[in-house]
Amino acid sequence: MQEPLVVIVRSIITFFTILLYARLIGKQQIGNFTMFDYINGITIGSIAATLATDLSSKALVHWIALTIFVVLTILLQYLGVKNRYLSKVQDSEPVVLMENGNILEKNLAAARITKDELMTQLRCKNIFSPIEVEVVLLEPDGSVSVRPISSYQTVQKKDLNIPVQFSKLTTEVIVDGIIIKQNLEQRGKDEAWLMDQLHKQGVRSLNEVSYAAILPNDFFYVDRYDDNISDELNISDYQGPY
Known part of the structure; x- marks a missing residue:
């Protein structure tokens, strides 16, 4: 019974250590995932796994090794920002x-x-x-x-001297039958407008709506739970469960 308790405690310590160290390292490894970053990430993960489960050695030894790898990673990141040549040695170049x-x-x-x-x-x-x-x-x-x-290359609007307008984002206003009031207010709409748009599309109850959104061109899009798909669009000839 003692070993499971030790594993539980060490796993908790490892979990929060990795969480802290991941925040310290930041997003550079994800944004620029070189081969070195890949190998370094695997090594850090392997040390963390050993810290959590290897009961044949002291946890402190693995924790020190994990900390050294993280400190060196952060140090190389800092030096790479300060020194262009070192950055290319570390990450190579195109x-x-x-x-x-x-x-x-x-x-x-x-x-x-x-x-x-x-x-x-x-x-x-x-x-x-x-x-x-x-x-x-x-x-x-x-x-x-x-x-x-x-x-x-694809022709762009500026090549044809077409005026470019600011494109809005798609704004979700109903998800699983629940109105998202904050999003409605951001687009300058209210619930009365929303219900009017639903009625125009034949929707009588919010329970019918799976998803609704105001698109970038201000078009109101509604998806119902009841999807009436015609047999013409059914290309499957498989009678199995999937």
Whole structure:
């Protein structure tokens, strides 16, 4: 009975230690998840797991190791902000994989990426032909950034001299039959307006509404619990439970 109690106490200590240290480290590892960050995160997690469950050694030893890893991580973050060269040593820098439709085989080999993997990344960016590419960059976090040749880029409103209007956000006003009064007030509406909009769409009771929102173009959207889906849209030929 003593061992479970020790595990419980050590797990509680580990949980709140990780919570505190995660707040101290901040969001940098998530926002720029390099290979070093990935390995460092796994190591910190492994030490924390050992701290919580390894009863063959003292908890203090593992706690000290965990603290040292976190302190070093924060120190490297601070030095990386202050020193550009050290930041590049720690996180590396972008690598050009393609330029003007040409694959840079030397850089591709240095990054240990195959041509098939490169083409897969291009397709994920909705580019299916290499001749559409102006430049492809391998970012330090392993993601790929692609810039299409200008003639293949999507036309924007400013290119056509179309006035740009500020776009609002979708505002939820009913969720699971419950009115969100604060959101209504933010859009300058009241419950009387809301009920009028519901009646116009044939809704007689809030209990019928699963979700309702005021869209960015001020259109009122309603989704009911009762979804009348026609057989024409049912593409399944599987009679199982899913």
